[in-house]
Amino acid sequence: MEFISRSPEQTQRVGARLGQLLRGGEVICLQGALGAGKTVLAQGIGRGWGSATPLVSPSFVLVREHRRPTGDQILLHVDFYRLEDPREALGLGLEDWLGAPDVVALIEWPERAMDVLPSERMWVRLEFIDTEQRRLLFTAEGPSYQDLLRAFRRATFGV
Ligand SMILES: Nc1ncnc2c1ncn2[C@@H]1O[C@H](COP(=O)(O)OP(=O)(O)O)[C@@H](O)[C@H]1O
Ligand SMILES: [Mg+2]
Numbered sequence: 001m002e003f004i005s006r007s008p009e010q011t012q013r014v015g016a017r018l019g020q021l022l023r024g025g026e027v028i029c030l031q032g033a034l035g036a037g038k039t040v041l042a043q044g045i046g047r048g049w050g051s052a053t054p055l056v057s058p059s060f061v062l063v064r065e066h067r068r069p070t071g072d073q074i075l076l077h078v079d080f081y082r083l084e085d086p087r088e089a090l091g092l093g094l095e096d097w098l099g100a101p102d103v104v105a106l107i108e109w110p111e112r113a114m115d116v117l118p119s120e121r122m123w124v125r126l127e128f129i130d131t132e133q134r135r136l137l138f139t140a141e142g143p144s145y146q147d148l149l150r151a152f153r154r155a156t157f158g159v
Contacts (some may be wrong), residue, residue, distance in 0.1 A: 001137070001138040001139075001149060001152065001153050001156075002135065002136070002137050002138075003135075003136040003137075003138070003156065004129070004133060004134075004135055004136075005037070005133065005134045005135075005136055006132060006133050007132055008037065008040045011037050011040045011041050011044060011134060011136070012040060012041070012043055012044035012047065013044060014041075014044065014136065014156060015040075015041040015042065015043065015044020015045040015046075015047070015048060016044045016045070016047045016048030017048060017152065017155045017156055018044075018045055018048060018138075018152050018155075019044065019045035019046060019047060019048025019049035019050075020048040020049070020155070021048075021148060021151050021152055021155065022045075022048075022049050022104050022148075024073050024101050024102050024103065024104060025099055025100065025101045025102075025103065025104070026104050026105070026122065026145075026148065027098050027099055027105045027107065027117065027118055027120070027121040027122070028045065028104075028105065028106050028107065028121065028122045028124065029107050029110035029117065029121050029122065029123045029124065030042060030106060030107060030108050030110070030124050030126065031109070031110055031111055031123065031124065031125050031126070032124075032125060032126030032127060033128065034081075035128075036126035036127065036128060036134060037126050037134050037136075038108045038109075038126055039055070039056075039057045039079075039108065041124065041126065041136070042055050042077055042106045042108065043055045045106055046066060046075060046077070046106070049068070049075055049104060050068040050069070051066040051067070051068060051075055052066070052067055052068055052069050053066050053067075055075075055077050055106075057079070060082065061079070062078060062079060062080065062082065062083065062089075062092065063076055063077070063078050063079075063092065063094070064076070064077045064078075065077075072102055073102045073103065073104065074102065074103055074104070075103075075104045075105075075106065076094075076097060076098075076103060076104070076105045076106070077106050077108075078094070078105060078106065078107040078108065079107075079108040079109060080107070080108065080109040080110065080112040080113045081108065081109045081112075083109070083112045083113060086112060086113050086114070086115060089112070089113035089115065089116045090113075090115060090116060092116070094116050095116055098116065098117065098118050099118040099120070110123075119141070119142060120141060120142025120143075120144060120145060121141050121142065121145065122138065122139070122140060122141070122145050122148065122149070123138075123139045123141050124136060124137065124138050124139075125137040125139075138152065
């Protein structure tokens with residue numbers, strides 16, 4: 001599914017629509033160059049999911065944990081930008097968390113640690129069009145993400 005965003009606010013809003021649909025267990029990979037809008041989109045997803053704390057650019061921290069005011073689910077905001085070596089990601093023990101039913105994971109720079117990613121996931125590519133416009137390409141990787149993508153499309157475009 002392709003979405004053309006014309007502002008950071010619009011990227012946040014589309015993220016919030018996706019965040020509202022997350023039930024737990026989802027892994028969402030956000031791939032794109034520096035400044036493409038991965039964190040802006042993650043912030044929207046976190047808002048829609050209901051995070052009690054706003055998502056920030058994790059840059060120096062590989063993983064940040066967020067919760068909702070009520071409930072046991074956690075949202076992990078992962079950023080592999082500072083990862084020196086893909087093997088470092090394995091040392092974090094993330095494999096046990098990614099895909100767990102009470103965990104939602106948003107992963108920036110996922111391509112830097114392919115080995116820790118579950119094979120089923122939502123993959124989002126963010127591309128520059130110009131200063132204010134971004135192309136967002138959402139792909140379901142694995143059967144369980146097809147339903148999520150369909151629901152997301154309906155919520156976004158009404159079809
Ligand atoms: N349509 C848009 N969607 C998202 N961000 C945008 C858009 N237009 C401009 N921007 C700007 O681009 C930057 C994206 O930053 P950020 O989300 O931190 O990027 P990344 O996490 O991909 O490195 C922000 O400064 C934001 O204001
Ligand atoms: Mg970022």
